[in-house]
Amino acid sequence: MAIDQYLRKRFFPHIWCAGCGHGIVLNNMLRAVDQLQINQNEMVMVSGIGCSSRISGYVDFHSLHTLHGRALAFATGVKMSQPNLTVICPMGDGDALAIGGNHFIHACRRNMDLTAIVMNNRIYGMTGGQFSPLSGTGITATTSPQKTIDREFDIISLSLASGATFVARTTAYHYKEITNYIKEALQHPGFSVVEILSQCPTHFGRRNKQGDATEMLQRYRQNTTSIGSEAKQKNPELIERGIFRQETAPEYCAEYAELINRAQQS
């Protein structure tokens, strides 16, 4: 089925720059929803603030465009109050892990059935190209003219350590993996994190001499590899893609339903 049935065409054109990876994420996220045949009336998209967060306006779901860093906090209230809804939270790297870092780790810990998508372009795009906690060292940004000295988070390690029960990573180049991992994440009965490396040619690529969108996508092909591949053993610098964890654990809303039962019986 055509995915444009999930788009609010009235609100196009979108605000993203030419060559931005976020459109690829949107496209393949909608393919995942389409393949799972989820009723649009039962889909809620909750986002924060930033380029990535504007995604919620373009989809024909119940959509909640909230505050910088707070998407998961709002989503927790939506899901807890109406557990039958499928809740998906696209976030940027600064949104999810700088200002929203505390909500992120606690959402991982709680294991509520939410799907968090971190569209990681390693930069604050909407505000003009400041470095983020995912930029890493040696990066030129508008707030690091002498290059960054800040070390980066590893979203996967952070999610695993915080207790997320589904954790995956891919890139905007590997678009089929985006669909597959989001599909898995949406079906997973617990808190899911899907990190998607997404190019920002305007602010990250240009200042760090990474070329245009095509070159940045090529780079994702070259500097990533599947989890545990031979290439990784030969070159430890490669970034691994794949599903890092997929395990069931007590889901928060289900546990709360049990808690209600106990309270009402006693």
Add this chain to the structure above:
Amino acid sequence: MRQRTEFIQGNETCVRAALYAGLDFFAGYPITPSSEITEHMAAHLPRIGGSFLQMEDEISSLCSIIGASLTGHKVMTATSGPGFSLMQEALGFAVMTEIPCVIADVQRGGPSTGLPTHGSQGDVYQARWGTQGDHAIISLTASNHQDLFAMTVEAFNMAETFRTPVVLLLDEITGHMREPLTLPREGEIPVIERLRTSVPEGVDYHPYLPREDGRLPMSDFGGKHRYNVTGLYHDMWGFPTTDPKVIHGLIHHLMDKIENHAHEITRYREYYLDDAHTVLISYGCSARTALHVVTSRRRRGEKLGLLEIQSLWPFPAELVRAKCEHAHYILVVEMNMGQVVHEVKKAVQDPERVYLANRVDGEFITPTDVRNIMRLVHGRGV
């Protein structure tokens, strides 16, 4: 049938009233002196099948109840000064997106960590102007448990009627004090339910197009209408816009829907005002002291009266002006460096009649404190 009377804390009174009003979703974070509200919610809500969440901070507490309100629930959070500061951004979001919710702020001494276990009324202006930008807000308060029960139910009713966050300004003194509360019977206090849209499925629903009376019927998230909610200036579909005409319309709507209904929102009590030469104006815990002064002085034939304000915002300026028309002296009794006193000065004619009787050292303001100020005002020395 005899009505049930219980000897309970103000904070628990607030919980009982919220449940009476139909609350079924609460999220909070521990903070003195409001923690009892969160604790009692944790005990009561599962029994009625409602949701209780202890979140990671006050920010996420308010964010999560806003999310739950969107799916059609009556929601509340409770906090105190520092937590209320953290909530200001999300409070503004609820104002902009017109999502009903109730925030109880049990005031303690500030600024900063201040005096966690002592009373204060220092958050009156924070309730009004804590979040950035022009906006209107409703804030209610009460001085005793019976009124606190009623005002809490009113807070939920007004949140639904005006599609707005309502700030319930309690204080450490009334919050922690125990006194008898006669539990109202079902139906004794009206409970207003959410106005939902009658637009059928498949017909274009405009979530942000006010009706002629200014009200906006809602549609629950998860229901038949899918729409966008954003803290950006938005059009009638809820989609972001920078169109000056739409922005002009929205900011005026957000102000007018509350300010133009100030007379409907105004709540107060009055004692001996008809012939009062000296009018005391007070609210919350301080009104208990003011009432004591007024009743004891009346016994001695002194013409004192009390106007107890229960709706602090929108400030009932017309009421204050009318009630103070014939007063020689107006004394505002409050536990801060002077907040409501400024509103009273703005409201009345001849503002030089207005004086402040306050106490800000963490101790409850006493009748003696008020009498000493009154002697000075009357030119008799202390």
